[in-house]
Amino acid sequence: MTALERRYRVLLLAYPGRYRRRHGREIVTTLMEMAGDGQTRPGAADAWHLFLSGLRQRFRLPARRPLVWVAAALITLIGGAFGAAAGSWVAGQTYPDLPGDATVTALTRQAAGGGDDFGMTRSSSPWFTDTASGVLNVPAWDPAAAQGRLAAGGWHVGAIQDLAGAAYRDGVDRVELHGSGFDATRDGLLMHVAGYVTAEHGTVSTALWPADTGALRPLMFAGAAIGLILGWLIAAAGAYRLRGRPAGRRRAATALSALAIVCLAAPAFAFYINVMRVLHASGPIVNTVHSALNASPYWSYSTPRMLALLTVAGGAFAVAAWAVLGRRGPAEPPGRVTAAG
Amino acid sequence: MQEPTFLILTALAAEPLHGYGVIQSVAELSGGDVKLRAGTLYGALDRLAEQALIEVDREEAVDGRLRRYYKLTDSGAGALSAEVDRLRRNASAAEKQLRRRPLLGGAA
Numbered sequence: 001m002t003a004l005e006r007r008y009r010v011l012l013l014a015y016p017g018r019y020r021r022r023h024g025r026e027i028v029t030t031l032m033e034m035a036g037d038g039q040t041r042p043g044a045a046d047a048w049h050l051f052l053s054g055l056r057q058r059f060r061l062p063a064r065r066p067l068v069w070v071a072a073a074l075i076t077l078i079g080g081a082f083g084a085a086a087g088s089w090v091a092g093q094t095y096p097d098l099p100g101d102a103t104v105t106a107l108t109r110q111a112a113g114g115g116d117d118f119g120m121t122r123s124s125s126p127w128f129t130d131t132a133s134g135v136l137n138v139p140a141w142d143p144a145a146a147q148g149r150l151a152a153g154g155w156h157v158g159a160i161q162d163l164a165g166a167a168y169r170d171g172v173d174r175v176e177l178h179g180s181g182f183d184a185t186r187d188g189l190l191m192h193v194a195g196y197v198t199a200e201h202g203t204v205s206t207a208l209w210p211a212d213t214g215a216l217r218p219l220m221f222a223g224a225a226i227g228l229i230l231g232w233l234i235a236a237a238g239a240y241r242l243r244g245r246p247a248g249r250r251r252a253a254t255a256l257s258a259l260a261i262v263c264l265a266a267p268a269f270a271f272y273i274n275v276m277r278v279l280h281a282s283g284p285i286v287n288t289v290h291s292a293l294n295a296s297p298y299w300s301y302s303t304p305r306m307l308a309l310l311t312v313a314g315g316a317f318a319v320a321a322w323a324v325l326g327r328r329g330p331a332e333p334p335g336r337v338t339a340a341g
Numbered sequence: 342m343q344e345p346t347f348l349i350l351t352a353l354a355a356e357p358l359h360g361y362g363v364i365q366s367v368a369e370l371s372g373g374d375v376k377l378r379a380g381t382l383y384g385a386l387d388r389l390a391e392q393a394l395i396e397v398d399r400e401e402a403v404d405g406r407l408r409r410y411y412k413l414t415d416s417g418a419g420a421l422s423a424e425v426d427r428l429r430r431n432a433s434a435a436e437k438q439l440r441r442r443p444l445l446g447g448a449a
Binding site for chain 2: 019022023025026027028029030031032033034046052053054056057060063064
């Protein structure tokens with residue numbers, strides 16, 4: 001094998017494997033016949049053109065197969081959604097962990113400056129990052145003094161804002177409340193402190209979640225772009241693998257692919273809704289895409305783990321469909337081989 | 342039908358050709374205007390074979406290398422013929438329009 005032929009074979013790696021197995025040898029023959037005498041390497045323009053032709057081939061779908069185009073579009077959209085979720089998850093790894101229960105207790109007491117009847121909750125949302133919150137009953141509260149205590153503890157405190165709220169006396173009578181609050185940040189955590197004190201009753205609450213690091217949007221977009229491309233490439237590769245398979249395997253692979261698409265459509269739809277929530281977020285809380293898989297019902301009629309289970313089921317159907325298709329595409333096309341030259 | 346596709350089908354109309362043969366024939370048929378690259382040629386051949394307009398005629402081993410010959414199918418001949426009719430109609434219409442064009446210029 002000459003150096004030129006070897007270089008052409010390297011460039012052919014841009015083509016999908018099934019295409020190389022089908023046409024690789026004859027393409028090299030043609031390229032060698034087109035090459036000038038004494039040529040040892042492909043021209044830059046020819047090399048670039050061959051590389052781009054190979055990439056284009058990877059994105060091609062079989063002709064005259066409208067259902068394949070529909071399936072490819074759906075798989076691409078699903079790929080984009082899961083890519084956005086993956087990017088969001090990677091961004092989530094840059095966020096600090098929420099503090100433990102003892103720290104939340106201590107921070108709430110520090111913000112309240114006393115009080116009793118402490119309570120805390122941790123919530124896992126399908127729309128945004130996990131939060132931890134604490135609450136204390138207090139007879140009186142001075143937000144400026146709370147700012148001072150937290151600033152002494154290393155927190156960077158924001159301006160005090162008036163807050164409006166409401167409580168229900170005996171669970172029935174609505175009582176308008178006026179309070180105040182501020183945000184404080186430290187070590188990548190954001191803590192919202194709010195206090196509502198009336199003549200009868202007073203509470204101070206804290207809510208903690210990771211502060212936005214600015215990593216989410218770029219990683220979400222990058223993940224979506226990669227997912228869209230991978231989705232299309234998988235669909236194209238699968239469509240060509242489907243050709244030439246026995247009818248039974250084709251039917252099985254098609255049915256499994258359809259089941260995979262049906263299962264993955266719901267989490268993908270939820271991911272896209274979360275992408276829109278990220279893009280239109282206005283408050284300090286950090287919306288994420290991958291949180292749709294949290295153990296929390298995404299829709300009122302869904303169960304807490306419905307989307308996670310659908311994702312697992314859809315992934316299993318997709319893997320099974322790929323396994324049914326088999327590893328390699330059709331072999332060389334039939335032709336009478338003769339020796340010449 | 343795009344020009345390279347039309348020329349490839351035209352090249353294969355008379356006899357089966359291998360890849361380099363198609364490239365040479367297309368260059369000759371187009372008066373040197375269309376010089377196909379290997380990537381373009383095999384992309385088109387693959388697509389045309391999918392559409393059953395061409396098919397593999399035979400293969401030859403030349404100096405250890407594979408040459409695959411392609412030929413036009415009946416369906417391909419029909420598609421080429423329809424395209425020729427379409428181009429002829431368009432060319433004829435263009436000629437008629439040009440003949441109706443008023444002569445311009447002259448008086449200074």
